[in-house]
Amino acid sequence: MKILVLHGPNLNMLGLREPEIYGSFSLADINQILIADAEKLGASLEFLQSNHEGALVDAIHAAFNQKAGILINPGAYTHTSVAIRDAIAAVHLPTVEVHLSNVYKREEFRHHSYIAPVAVGQISGFGVNSYRLGLQALVQHLTG
Ligand SMILES: O=C1C[C@@](O)(C(=O)O)C[C@@H](O)[C@@H]1O
Secondary structure: OEEEEEEOOOHHHOOOOOHHHHOOOOHHHHHHHHHHHHHHHOOEEEEEEOOOHHHHHHHHHHOOOOOOEEEEEOHHHHHOOHHHHHHHHHHOOOEEEEEOOOHHHOOHHHOOOOOHHHOOEEEEOOOHHHHHHHHHHHHHHHHO
């Protein structure tokens, strides 16, 4: 089972970026943890981090008919991107949205997600475990 893992803008700065909010794991650390989890879950992962909305949209389109589902932390695009939401709706792939921080405990502009209505579900606030729980939930969703 092939899953696309997408990381949105500024997530390449994890470890350096506001560690009190996002923790001390780097993006490479998170990807390594997910690879180990995926092996146990019987999934294989392809990763992309991009700071560019269009690159994320292109990756979602490329997943059509190629991947079983998408695990995405859209970063700040969560709160702004109709384009990413429409891309997910277009390819119709089961998608789980994750956030390291609890976005509902933070600034009001982070309380709205354009992605949530087209996602199977959302996990927010558990640091790296948001990704791990998200992957597990996506695989269980896909295997029924
Ligand atoms: O870049 C991010 C990271 C984030 O998606 C998170 O993982 O907690 C939350 C977003 O509000 C923020 O813009």
